[in-house]
Amino acid sequence: MNICLMSTETKINLKGLELHELEKLVQQWGQERFRARQLMLWLYHKRATNFDEMTDIAKSFRADLMEKAYISQLKLITKTKSAIDDTVKYLFELQDGNRIESVLMYDQNRVTVCVSTQVGCAQGCVFCATGMMGFARNLTSAEIIDQLMGIEADLGGGKKATNVVFMGMGEPLANYKQTMKALRLMTDPEGLMVAARKITVSTLGLAPKIKAFANDGLKVGLAVSLNATTNEVRNRLMPVNKRYPIEEVLPAAKEWALKIGRRVTIEYVLIRGVNDSPDDAHRLCQILHDVPSKLNLIPFNEIEGSSFQRPEPERVEEFREIAASRYYVVPVRLSRGRDIVAACGQLRTQYRMET
Numbered sequence: 001m002n003i004c005l006m007s008t009e010t011k012i013n014l015k016g017l018e019l020h021e022l023e024k025l026v027q028q029w030g031q032e033r034f035r036a037r038q039l040m041l042w043l044y045h046k047r048a049t050n051f052d053e054m055t056d057i058a059k060s061f062r063a064d065l066m067e068k069a070y071i072s073q074l075k076l077i078t079k080t081k082s083a084i085d086d087t088v089k090y091l092f093e094l095q096d097g098n099r100i101e102s103v104l105m106y107d108q109n110r111v112t113v114c115v116s117t118q119v120g121c122a123q124g125c126v127f128c129a130t131g132m133m134g135f136a137r138n139l140t141s142a143e144i145i146d147q148l149m150g151i152e153a154d155l156g157g158g159k160k161a162t163n164v165v166f167m168g169m170g171e172p173l174a175n176y177k178q179t180m181k182a183l184r185l186m187t188d189p190e191g192l193m194v195a196a197r198k199i200t201v202s203t204l205g206l207a208p209k210i211k212a213f214a215n216d217g218l219k220v221g222l223a224v225s226l227n228a229t230t231n232e233v234r235n236r237l238m239p240v241n242k243r244y245p246i247e248e249v250l251p252a253a254k255e256w257a258l259k260i261g262r263r264v265t266i267e268y269v270l271i272r273g274v275n276d277s278p279d280d281a282h283r284l285c286q287i288l289h290d291v292p293s294k295l296n297l298i299p300f301n302e303i304e305g306s307s308f309q310r311p312e313p314e315r316v317e318e319f320r321e322i323a324a325s326r327y328y329v330v331p332v333r334l335s336r337g338r339d340i341v342a343a344c345g346q347l348r349t350q351y352r353m354e355t
């Protein structure tokens with residue numbers, strides 16, 4: 001993949017703009033509104049990377065576009081394949097030199113791309129390597145969709161991901177506007193045409209944003225990273241819990257599930273001696289009893305610089321059995337590509353969609 005070589009300082013990136021924004025733009029440039037739809041098709045269906053490819057657009061307008069606009073692409077720095085499974089970690093460079101990770105995961109017939117929404121993360125979850133890195137900035141909608149498009153371009157042959165998960169670096173709902181825009185562009189028939197039910201956004205539980213997400217009505221999936229059954233333990237693991245404690249997060253998740261008509265996925269990272277006791281398992285069933293939900297258990301993926309440990313397999317099984325009294329199926333997921341994705345591997349799980 002090549003990064004766009006044009007000087008982009010004064011030019012407008014056409015990627016990341018929704019149809020109504022493109023329509024406004026082309027009209028400002030003296031073109032008819034339908035040109036915007038044409039541009040969308042070239043950008044997202046035909047995956048054009050330069051204006052010369054857009055052969056059904058008049059040469060004079062193409063020349064105009066070259067002067068005024070550009071089509072962003074991410075620069076691929078490295079690609080690392082896991083020795084354990086087929087997971088591939090992509091390291092991309094942004095135009096300002098910041099770097100982000102995206103991950104490609106295979107599971108039976110599913111090809112899942114995990115995208116980042118921020119450079120670093122401000123949330124500081126103590127079990128997460130990205131949280132230890134701190135926060136640099138939010139990604140734009142273009143930078144979010146360019147991760148998916150960049151990986152698909154790398155796959156070649158017109159191959160597409162079947163699923164997209166927003167579980168990479170950053171908290172998607174803390175970058176709400178750009179995340180929503182990226183989601184709309186991904187699901188738009190004029191955009192990347194990913195089925196909403198094949199996309200999942202993972203949040204650590206920003207309660208007001210979960211409610212906004214429900215009101216916005218996009219039918220994509222939602223995963224909430226819970227990881228504790230008491231505020232005392234959750235405060236320790238996830239500083240955000242002091243702002244939005246469990247008794248605010250779960251009603252918001254319930255509201256989302258009822259409004260959208262889908263069950264929310266509850267992610268629970270099991271950490272030895274911290275949140276993995278039978279009492280925790282019973283409490284978890286109790287606090288989730290009226291939340292339409294699915295439960296994913298994720299044994300902690302040990303990372304350098306952290307004193308937390310993965311529970312013994314028997315302990316995980318005991319927890320799973322208790323949780324199974326509330327849920328018919330309780331998958332225990334191992335983080336994919338455990339040897340390569342330590343940067344934010346805790347929640348990046350083998351994602352199984354129900355559809």
Ligand code: SF4
Binds near residue numbers: 124129130
């Ligand atoms: S787990 Fe997610 S929200 Fe928490 S610090 Fe890591 S990237 Fe941020």
